[in-house]
Amino acid sequence: MGTNGAKAMSMVEVKVPDIGDFKEVEVIELMVKPGDTITVDQSLITVESDKASMEIPSSHAGVVKELKVKIGDKVAEGTPLLTLETEGAAAPAPAPAAAAAAAVASAPAAVASTPASPPPAPSLTLVESKPVPTAALEPREDNGFKPHASPSVRKFSRELGVDLVRLKGTGPKGRILHEDVQNYVKAVMAGHGETAAAPAGKGGGIGLDLLPWPSLDFSKFGETELQPLSRIKKISGPNLHRNWVMIPHVTQFDEADVTELEEFRKDSNAALAKSGVKLTMLAFVIKASVSALKKFPAFNASLDEKGENLILKKFYNIGFAADTPNGLVVPVIKNADAKSISQIAQEMGELSAQAREGKLKPADMQGASFTISSLGGIGGTAFTPIINAPEVAILGLSKSSIKPVWDGKQFAPRLMLPLSLSYDHRVIDGAMGARFAAYLAEVLGDMRKTLL
Incomplete structure (x- = not known):
């Protein structure tokens, strides 16, 4: 009787x-410490990539015996994080495995081959950034000095053409932060620092002789409130600024007659009501865009680093802007050419839900060859979307409306969808931009053309 009630303990890494x-x-960030009792999927640490922050969850439950990482360490897939003392066999609890299997069973056919019980994937979460003091712009001599900065900051500085040797970090132990790079660039733009030369092919050494940014005490005029930008906006802001300054944008406006397509969408949703799949107009536009990208391959391309060659892509990965409480993120529908419209709609729904919950994985936001930003559910007649480098084009959708259209004999009410196509004028000329928009409108007017 003495040993039957005892529970075997084991150590798990x-x-x-x-x-x-x-x-x-x-x-x-370290989110647990030795002695803590943790559960399966509980977050253990927070790591930062050049895209976002991720919380790494635990694959097992138990008591933390030893942490094997510390703040500032670099980790990758397979890096030991900690050792746990667990009860019984060193295996994950069955419930998460069953949940994973259920998730796979409900996924589109294109991804149904995923193993039923993979290790829990890291989920994205927003980490509030604390205000930091302005970096002192004190140029230093190199002399073998290696600036103290994370890989994401180094990548960020390379994209903006900033030499980190010239910065004095304001982080712990003189660490250079994203904010330090941003402040340096702002100071250079305002004429308070040495010009940061952009690498060849990435702006060609842009020099902007601008007036200093106006700094006013707005409290003199009325009540004010200081609201920090969300982490997503802090990350995306410099990228949008770079893309707008370095890419010669042209935006082509057009309209697509989607009267029949909207009727077909409504009828299809009624037929698919029991399946749980809801077709959206954006799903049809993604499929139509693939057809247009195949006809005009320059839109499905990128310039090489030197700006001398065009890299034509043979895959069709379509990014779509998803609105979240903390800002826009861009999940990617991989291999959209090989998926049906219902598969695209289902995958969009799943990715959008993960985006709102902050659980998108980095791989979910990588590899896009073309992006669509849809504001149709909000309103507006047209806008100028900013190209998401290194892509060369982006499509914007506004709210469709009924308009009188001349059919050769009379004006008839038609549902018209506004299209706003921004493209890189170094790669695409005006005639090609107009042809792409016109062809896309033609396909949306008759989706049977995607079969040709």
């Missing part, structure tokens, strides 16, 4: 699961 294409990410 928890490692970093698959985190996409990232080779190394930096640990920026």
Whole structure:
């Protein structure tokens, strides 16, 4: 009787699961400590990539015996995080495995081959950034000095053409932060620092002789409130600024007659009501865009680093802007050419839900060859979307409306969808831009053309 009630204890080493294409990410927060009792899927650490922050969950439940990482360490898939003392066999609890199997069973056919019980994937979460003091712009001599900065900051500085040797970091132990790079660039733009030369092919050494940014005490005029930008906006802002300054944008406006397509969409949704799949107009536009990209391959391309060659892509990965409480993110529908409209709609719904919950994985936002930003559910007649480098074009959708259209004999009420196509004028000329928009409108007017 003495031993039957005893529970066998074992030690388990928890490692970093698959985190996409990232080779190394930096640990920026420890969320557990030795002695803590944790559960399966409980977040253990927070790491930061050049895209976002991720919480790494535990694959096992138990008591933390030893942490094997510290803040500032670089980790990758397979890196040991900690050791756990667990009860019984060293295996994950069955409930998460069953949930994973259920998730796979409900996924589109294109991804149904995923193993039923993979290690829990890291989920994205927003990490509030604390205000930091302005970096002192004190140029230093190199002399073999290596600036103290994370890989994401180094990548950010390379994109903006900033030499980190010239910055003095305001982080712990003189660490250079994203904010330090941003402040340096702002100071250069305002004429308070040395000009940062952009690499060849990435702006060609843009020099902007601008007036200093106006700094006013607005409280003199009335009540004010200081609201920090969300982490997503802090990350996306510099990229949008770079893209707008370095890419010669042209925006082509057109309209697509989607009267019949909208009727077909409504009828299809009624027929698919029991399946749980809801077709959206954006799903049809994604499929139509693939047809247009095949006809005009320059839109499905990127310039090489030197700006001398065009890299034509033979895959069709379509990014779509998803609105979240903390800002826009861009999940990607991979291999959209090989998926049906219902598969695209289902995958869009799943990715949008993950985006709103902050659970998109880095791999879910990588590899796009063309992007669509839809504001049709909100309103507006047209806008000028900013190209998402290194892509060369982006399509904007506004709210469709009934308009009188001349059919050769009379004016008839037709449902018209506004299209706003921005393209890189170094790659695409005006005639090609107009032809792409006109062809896309033609396909949306008759989706049977996608079969040709």
